[in-house]
Amino acid sequence: MYNVALELAILTFITMKKSGRLFLYLSACVALIDVLFVVMNYHLSEHSFEQNMEAESESLYLNYQTLLSQTYNNLLTIATFVSSDPKIQQLFNKGRAAVELEGGGSGGEQAQKYRNALYELVGDKWKAVQNKFSARQLHFHLGPGSTSFLRVHKPEKFGDNMDNVRFTIVDTNHHQVPVTGFETGRVYSGLRGVVPITAIDPISGNEIHVGALEIGTSFDVILNILQDTSNYAAGVLLTKEHIKSAMWPEAIEKKFGGQQIECECVIEASSADNFKDIIAEGKAQGVRFRDGGHKIVTVGENSFLVSYFPLRDYRGSLIPEREDVGAIVFWKNVDEPLAKLRTSQLYNILYGIVGFIIVELLFLFAFKLATRSLEDVIRKKTHQLRVNKDRLSEAQCIASVGNWEWNVKSGELWWSDQIYKLFELDPAVVKPDFDTFLSFIHPEDLQHVQNEINRALSTKGHYAVSHRVVLPSQREIQVLANARLELDELGEPAVMKGTVQDVSVQRAVEQRLSDVIWATGVGVWEWDVQNDTLHINDRWAEMAGYSVSELAPLSHHSWEILIYPQDLPLFREAFEHVGSSQGAIIHTEVRVRHRDGHWVWVLIKGRCVEKGTDGHSRRVSGSCADITERKVNEKKIRRLATFDTLTGVFNRAIFNEKLDEAFSLSGRTQQPFTLMMLDLDGFKGINDHYGHPTGDALLRLVAADLKNECRESDLVARLGGDEFALILLSTNDKEGSKAFAHRLLAKISQERLIDGHMIKANASIGCCLYSPSTSSAEEMIKNADIALYSAKQQGKNTVKCCC
Secondary structure (H helix, E strand, C coil): CHHHHHHHHHHHHHHCCCCHHHHHHHHHHHHHHHHHHHHHHHHHHHHHHHHHHHHHHHHHHHHHHHHHHHHHHHHHHHHHHHHCCHHHHHHHHHHHHHHHHCCCCCCCHHHHHHHHHHHHHHHHHHHHHHHHHCCCEEEEEECCCCEEEEECCCCCCCCCECCCCCHHHHHHHHHCCCEEEEEECCCCEEEEEEEEEEEECCCCCCEEEEEEEEEEECCHHHHHHHHHHHCCEEEEEEEHHHHHHHCCHHHHHHHHCCCCCCCCEEEEEECCCCHHHHHHHHHHCCCCHHHCEEEEEEECCEEEEEEEEEECCHHHHHCCCCCCCEEEEEEEECHHHHHHHHHHHHHHHHHHHHHHHHHHHHHHCHHHHHHHHHHHHHHHHHHHHHHHHHHHHHHHHHHCEEEEEEECCCCEEEECHHHHHHCCCCCCCCCCEHHHHHHCECHHHHHHHHHHHHHHHHHCCEEEEEEEEECCCCCEEEEEEEEEEEECCCCCEEEEEEEEEECHHHHHHHHHHHHHHHHCCCEEEEEECCCCEEEECHHHHHHCCCCHHHHCCCCHHHHHHCECHHHHHHHHHHHHHHHHCCCCEEEEEEEEECCCCCEEEEEEEEEEEEECCCCCEEEEEEEEEECHHHHHHHHHHHHHHHECCCCCCECHHHHHHHHHHHHHHHHHHCCCCEEEEEEEECHHHHHHHHCHHHHHHHHHHHHHHHHHHCCCCCEEEEEECCEEEEEECCCCCHHHHHHHHHHHHHHHCCCEEECCEEECCEEEEEEEECCCCCCCHHHHHHHHHHHHHHHHHCCCCCEEECC
């Protein structure tokens, strides 16, 4: 704009007569244009600086959200690992039962006994987790709301009810699903990961909900990582109203009693010592931290870029109208960039003044020095362009971004100064071309990059690819390359323009988080629902006996191929639900075919992390844990709780349970059934004479005979020693019972060859037929025992009935 006005003024001055009025008019026009130019540049520089601050704040907040999400995932992973220990499950279940029997609350002596046992089991392990993962608290809660059973981090405090404070616990116990969120408890505020704990009921053998396990940590880990990777200090503010509504007074006094800051808030966490000064000066300069935004705050002689965002606790994430509980604040010293901005603005004003003077002199010497004056103006403008270019270069340097242009037809390639710096090259020595660019790409990434470029050229579109660059110093950096294609008038590729950004620091942070996930031994996956692509880590592939490259490319369909056929409907239902429903989660156990052919039990968890405009899931992330050993142990436990280990028939516990069921059924239907008690005659003599192994073999043969003679609806159980019991639902009269019993005696008394010995065994049987007058199942057992005793007294190898 300035150039155009100046050229018009000179041409007018040359072609028109020289006059004072014209000179004053042109001088006024030049002055006005000059002032407008200075003002415009001033505001543009201010606007550019403001935009950079805003973009930097948004990027910082995204990094914070990413770290926060990873921290929550880590907490849930550790909590799930701890809660899956059967010993912990059983001790917690016993503690819950003891508390209920002893009146609730903190319980009594029995509850304290199991509380101490649980603390001994997890205490030392918890200290190791604290040191390795910076966790702060481990807390067992009883339902249905939130009653403290054991604070591993503070074992002397227990029994308090926190229904109106610990909503993460209440929701976990109510819905029996994992929950994460920021929440303030009685003692601490912090990040929480809560999982439900189940246990096998020793009576029913069923899995029951016991309570919830909470693992918490502070903001310190996230704040320190952000400060290390972005040079931003960070802090967390909580409102005094919030902490007073949740924490014990003594806890508030201990943590916040010494704080004196100029707002109705307290400092929960901070990565730098000057947070109080930032808060005080920010409030004095009109900052409302809970409203969100960014502002330059002056503290003493220093200036800081302060970015602040509202902090929502767990309830606030569920209830939009609930007030924010505090704020997340980031700040860094911006003295240097501010000084550069002010210097640049001062130069801009000086350039305007000097330009005006020069133009006035040019008017005076227009006839003789027109050409020379015009060259001076061009030099000045060239200098201005160089300054602007330097500013752009500086901005690219701060963001580690360089730009380039490639003439597709001629092959000519242009790089910005920042790309030369990224590639450690001297622009005076190296002239870039396409082959030079390709030579810097890591050999393992080269083909992928070439494919992306060719795809963009063939589709006349754009590309975005992340790859490694090997520098002349042999140092490797990770870059993110973006490019778009411009077409000529015929619609053919003409020029490709793009950027290259150094993202090594970001990838390093991602790798650190990945290492933490790897330490948990859990597989991690992410499903792009729209494109049906699945991304997994090495641990996920190892569970199935493969490497990631062997399974690639992966999709939801190719995952289905590995699922056990009977588990496939459950697997599909879980993924269809999370793919189409807001707030849905995946929590299912299925079998996956291992490479060598056997089946591996896995626990799959996941949830939606990105939704489309239609409300459906676009991206779902989750974990996959090997639970084969747990499943095998559960099966063993169920068998031990059901069957007699020697003979394979039912044990006494199942006999008592089934007898109660048969007695209750007959009480409702008046349909009789028969109970038989059988005892081998002279079994002790067989044991003493032939040895216990022979006696055990005889018991197994007798049990097999009983099962073969009984119908499928009947039950055979060994009560102990050589005593058996039979529940015959299909035998409902006295004569039928006797006939069946005599058939059993005949079968048992057959001579058998055992361990080289011909052994003949007899038995005595006592029968009891159900009658409406029978008061209980225990009475039927008693009557059958009396009948068995009578059979023994009358010569054995006989049947007696008590009906």
